[in-house]
Amino acid sequence: MGEFRTLDSADVRGKRVLLRADLNVPMHDGAITDTSRLERVAPTIRELADKGAKVIVMSHFARPKGQVVPEMSLAPVGKKLGEILGKPVSFVNNCVGPDVTKAVDGLKDGDVLLLENTRFHKGEEANDKDFAKALAANGDLYVDDAFSAAHRAHASTEGIAHFLPAFAGRLMEAELGALSAALEHPERPVGAIIGGSKISTKLDLLGNMLNKVDVLIIGGAMANTFLAAEGYNVGKSLQEPDMHQTARDIMKKAKEKGCEIILPVDVVVAREFKPNAQYEVVAIDAVPDDMMILDVGPRSVENIIKALGKLKTLVWNGPLGAFEVPPFDTATVEVARVAARLTKEGKLITVAGGGDTVSALRHAGVANDMTYLSTAGGAFLEWLEGKALPGVTVLREVGDSLGLG
Numbered sequence: 001m002g003e004f005r006t007l008d009s010a011d012v013r014g015k016r017v018l019l020r021a022d023l024n025v026p027m028h029d030g031a032i033t034d035t036s037r038l039e040r041v042a043p044t045i046r047e048l049a050d051k052g053a054k055v056i057v058m059s060h061f062a063r064p065k066g067q068v069v070p071e072m073s074l075a076p077v078g079k080k081l082g083e084i085l086g087k088p089v090s091f092v093n094n095c096v097g098p099d100v101t102k103a104v105d106g107l108k109d110g111d112v113l114l115l116e117n118t119r120f121h122k123g124e125e126a127n128d129k130d131f132a133k134a135l136a137a138n139g140d141l142y143v144d145d146a147f148s149a150a151h152r153a154h155a156s157t158e159g160i161a162h163f164l165p166a167f168a169g170r171l172m173e174a175e176l177g178a179l180s181a182a183l184e185h186p187e188r189p190v191g192a193i194i195g196g197s198k199i200s201t202k203l204d205l206l207g208n209m210l211n212k213v214d215v216l217i218i219g220g221a222m223a224n225t226f227l228a229a230e231g232y233n234v235g236k237s238l239q240e241p242d243m244h245q246t247a248r249d250i251m252k253k254a255k256e257k258g259c260e261i262i263l264p265v266d267v268v269v270a271r272e273f274k275p276n277a278q279y280e281v282v283a284i285d286a287v288p289d290d291m292m293i294l295d296v297g298p299r300s301v302e303n304i305i306k307a308l309g310k311l312k313t314l315v316w317n318g319p320l321g322a323f324e325v326p327p328f329d330t331a332t333v334e335v336a337r338v339a340a341r342l343t344k345e346g347k348l349i350t351v352a353g354g355g356d357t358v359s360a361l362r363h364a365g366v367a368n369d370m371t372y373l374s375t376a377g378g379a380f381l382e383w384l385e386g387k388a389l390p391g392v393t394v395l396r397e398v399g400d401s402l403g404l405g
Contacts, residue, residue: 003396004167004168004172004173004176004392004395004396005165005166005167005168005395006167006168006170006173007044007047007048007143007167007168007169007170007173009167010141010143010165010167012048012051012052012053012141013051013052013053013109014052014053014054014109015053015054015140015141016053016054016056016104016107016138016139016140016141017048017053017054017055017056017139017140017141017142017143018056018058018135018136018138018139018141018142018143018160018164019044019045019048019055019056019057019058019143019145019169020058020059020142020143020144020145020146020149020156020157020160021037021041021044021045021057021058021059021145021146021169022037022041022059022060022145022146022147022148022149023037023038023041023057023059023061023074023077023081023114024037024059024060024061024062024148024149025037025038025077025080027076030076032076032077032080035080035084036375037148037375038077038080038081038084039084040171040375041145041146041169041171042081042084042085043170043171044143044145044169044170044171045057045081045085045112046085047170048143049085049087049110049111049112050110052109052110053109053110054104054107054108054109054110054111054113055111055112055113056104056107056113056115056138056139057081057089057112057113057114057115058095058115058118058135058156059074059077059114059115059117059118059146059156060117060118060119060124060149060154060156061073061074061077061117061119062117062119063119064117064119064120065119065122066119066120066121066122066124066125067120068120069120072117072119072120073093073116073117074091074114074115074116074117075091075093075116077114078090078091078114081112081114082112085112087112088111088112089112089113089114090103090107090111090112090113090114091113091114091116092113092114092115092116093116094115094116094120095115095116095117095118095120095121095135095156096121096131096134096135096137096138097134100115100138101137101138104138118135118154118155118156123155124154124155124156125152125154125155126155127153127154127155127158127159128155128159129159131155131159132155132156132159132160132162132163133163135155135156135159135160136160136163136164139164140164141164141165141166141167142160142161142163142164142165142166142167143166143167143168143169144157144161144166144167144168144169144172144391144395145168145169145170145171145172146171146172146391147171147172147175147176147374147376147379147391147392148375148376148377148378148379148380149379149391150172150376150379150389150390150391150392151378151379151382151383151387151389151390151391152390152391153390153391157390157391158390158391158394161394161395162394166394166395167395168395172395174372175372175374175376176392178351178371178372178374179351179372179374179380179383181313181349181351182313182315182349182351182372183212183315183383183384186212186312186313186349187312187313187349188214188312188313189214189215189310189311189312189313190212190213190214190215190311190312190313190314190315191213191214191215191216191217191307191308191311191313191314191315192209192212192213192215192216192217192314192315192316192317193217193219193304193314193315193316193317193318193320193335194206194209194216194217194218194219194222194317194318195218195219195220195222195223195317195318195319195320195332195356195357196220196221196222196317196318196319196356197220197221197222197238198221198222198225198240198243199222199225199226199240199243199246199247199250200240200243202222202318203246204385204386204387205317205381205384205385206250207250207253207385208384208385208386209259209315209384210250210253210254210257210259211257211386213259213315214258214259214260214311215259215260215261215262215307215310215311216254216259216260216261216262217261217262217304217307218261218262218263219264219296219318219319219320219321219331219332220318220319220320220321221237221238221239221293222318223263223264223293223296224237224238224239224293225239225240225243225244225247226247226250226251226261226263227239227263227264227284228241228244229243229244229245229247229248229251230247230248230251230263232284232285232287233285233287233289234287234292234293235269235287235288235289235290235291235292235293236289236290236291236292237287237292237293238292260307262303262304262307263284264284264293264296264297264300265283265284265297265299265300265303266281266282266283266284266296266297266298266299266300267281267282267284267287267293267295267296267297267300268280268281268293268294268295268296268297268321268327268328268330268331269281269282269287269288269291269292269293269294270291270292270294270328271290271291271292273292273294273322273325274325275325275326276326276327277325279294279327279328281297281298282297294321294322294325294328295320295321295322295327295328295329295330295331295332296320296321296331297331300331301330301331301334301335304320304331304335305334305335305338308335308338308339308342308348309342311348312347312348312349313348313349313350313351314339314348314349314350314351315351315352315384316339316350316351316352316353316357316361316370317352317353317354317357317380317381317384318354318356318357319332319356319357319360320332320335323356323359323360323363324359329360329363329364332360332363332364333360333363333364336360336361336364336366337364337365337366339366339370340364340366340369340370343369343370343371344369348371349371350370350371350372351370351371351372351374352370352372352373352374353373353374353375353376353377353380353381354374354377354380354381355377358373358374358375361373379391
């Protein structure tokens, strides 16, 4: 299977370039509350426009389920995108059909056009061949810069690439490069911090990590299940009794593979989960029956920091504690800042991602200090799980089959 093609090999001058972006930004009362996704795709749009392409941007927004829902229009997103780009972004209220063809025909080299929400059509999520062909009819080339939607085999992320030469945009290229460096060809030793509330939602992830990393650091409520499986009393802590055997199996498999698992040796406990609640730090064999574990303790943090000092590569998915509520953010913040310092010193490659992880690293003030911070959510998680992503696979395989590689 060939490697994906990038913009370095694309001749875009005078061409109609259909660019799949992820403009699914958070909105409140009609106002965009976080423009990160627009800012991250802007360099690809600028590059294409500067090279003389007619840039036609496609994206989904929210979940209209194949219906036209005015509140889910991309029109206000187009206005904000234009502000970020510093140039006009025209808008057409459909993504296929004669209105789109007319708007595209009116573009000059370097112009940018935003199409309406692709999910207003049922054919998008169904990956309908005719709908994908209709999208492709208004382009000469297809550029995918939406890694965050690459785990979905939809018409604008997978189907369209069967009809046009397909390339990875700069954001997609950066994401794939970072993930490849972290898990496919990493500098060793490699470690992973895996947090979150449930083992059951991260079984595939944990299983794949055991095959990839030398050290696995487990935090969050997930660690409570591992501790309980080893016979420790975890009081009223969130845990999964039906996953105890699974946790023991993971520990056994890790031992067989020579993967060191680091679990908390002390924890922060409280009777209430609320800001600035009264808390205690106790050893893992001294958790009171009427209290719950909400963060890992200072000795555990020391152990994690010591492990980081020996690593060359770190993958991070999930906070160590209930970081949204102080003081239960302490461990996550301390470890994040050490990882950031080691990264800036050139001693550690850090690739982090997942919604809670991004929020936690921003909370710690180090989001921009990681080697790569993925905002891709589900796609990032599925990549860590070792699953093939349709939107990535098609960039490689279709190029080969069309003789475009």
